[in-house]
Amino acid sequence: MFDPTSADHRAALVDRLRRRWPDIAVADLVPLPMKGVAHDHLALPGLGLVVRVPRLSQWSMPAEAALVYQSEGFRRAAPSGVTPHLHMVLPPDELLLRGALVVDFVAGRAPRLPDELLALAQALAAIHRVPTIPPRRRPPLADHAPNPIAATVSLLDNHARFLAEDGVLPGVRQALTEQLAWAHALARTAETAAVSAPITLVATDTHPGNFLVGSDGIARFVDLEKVLYGLPAIDLAHATLYTSTQWDREVMATLDAGDLARFHQAYAEAVGPAAWGRLEPWVVPARRLTWLRTTLWAIRWRALAASDPDWSSDRIEPALIAHIQARVADFTAPATIERMRAELAC
Structure with missing residues (x-):
């Protein structure tokens, strides 16, 4: 497994990068602070590039398939003008078990919410305005057409397998099971809805920590691992829900109804x-669906971190793992779930 703190591993990575950039040195490769559970990042400041090294696939895809998927996500989103461009794909090998991608380094900082919600809305709009290609050309990216609600519910069912874990309180299990029943009913209703749910290119993992705001005030979305063709309202929800705005250590904001209205107006x-x-x-039901998705993901993460070597908390920096554990405990606490149900009228 690649270790960004290992000088030997960095030297071996530089050897691979020299196929494209022959003049770089090991000292040019700078490990960046750990931000999440799925990737390590190393910057090449002189070239304005970042190496993304996957630690795992959040969708449990084989290494080669996950690398192809993510690289295509970068390519498809590039016309938006608000995502990094892809420059090189390093295939899986004995050092990079899941390969790596070399993409643009995006200079910026985490969004300051609620003041920069407008920038997030404009970035999402730019991604959603990328021309949607015909279904036959959408693979390898996932395609949630014709019913993106049903496709989202299928993902919820996959996460919900972990509701049976011992650490889930009975009241929490019951509340979330009730929400799953609502989600299944919504999926059935969507089949015959008078207004079908629109499909665009979507970013999926749009919590605010996955955006960087540059000195020009533009927000750029930097995590293209889960790009697919789906319901854009899911992206809007994931950018603004409590379980998203409280996820990243550098954001930690709580939005009110006025903030949300201004965000939606800017996007519109x-x-x-x-x-x-x-x-x-679809905006209101998508918020409820996405809250359920993020809460069930938190339960899934807690189970996998204790049982799956790929997800082991031992592989994450202590300060970050402590933050994630605190967030997961908050998001799955009975009081938080009841507050969110009240906010979402469910």
């Missing part, structure tokens, strides 16, 4: 009245 202006008109009926 960016995509235009026609696109917003098709999406608006």
Whole structure:
């Protein structure tokens, strides 16, 4: 397994990178602070590049398939102008068990919320405005057409397998099971809805910590691991829910109803009245679906961190793992779940 703190591993990575950039030295490769559970990042400041080294696949994909998927996600999102460009793909080998991607280094900082919600709305609108290609050309990216609600519910069911774990309180299990029943009913309703749910390119993992705001005030989305064709309202929800705005250590914001209204207004202006008109009926149910998705993910993470070597908390920096554990405990606490149910009218 690649270790960014190992000088030998960095030297071996530089050997691979020299196929494209022959003049780089080991000293040019700078490990970046750990941000999440799925990747290590190393910067090449002189070239304006970052090496993304996967530690695991959040969708449990084989190494080669996950690398192809993520590289295609970067390519498909590039026309938005708010994502890093892909420069090189390093295949899996004995050092890089899951390969690596070399992408643009994005200079910036975490968004300051709620003040920079407008920038997040505009970035998401830019991604969602990327022309949607015909279904036959969408692979290898996942395609949630024709019913993105049903496709999302399928993901919820996968996460919900972990509700049976001993650490889940009975009241929490019951509340989330009730929400799953609602989600299944919504998926059935969506089959015959008068206004079908729109499909665009979506970023999926749009919590605010996955954006960087540059000195130009533009927010850029930097984690393209889960790009797919789905319901853009899911992205809007994941950018603004409590379980998202409280996830990243550098954000830790709580939004109110006025903040949310301003965010949606900025997005509506960016995509235009026609696109917003098709999406608006799905904005409220998408928030409830996405809250359920993030909460079930937290339960899944807690189970896998204790049982799956790929997800082991031993592989994450102590300060970050302590933060994640605190967030997961908060998101799955009975009081938080009841507060979120009240907020989402469920």
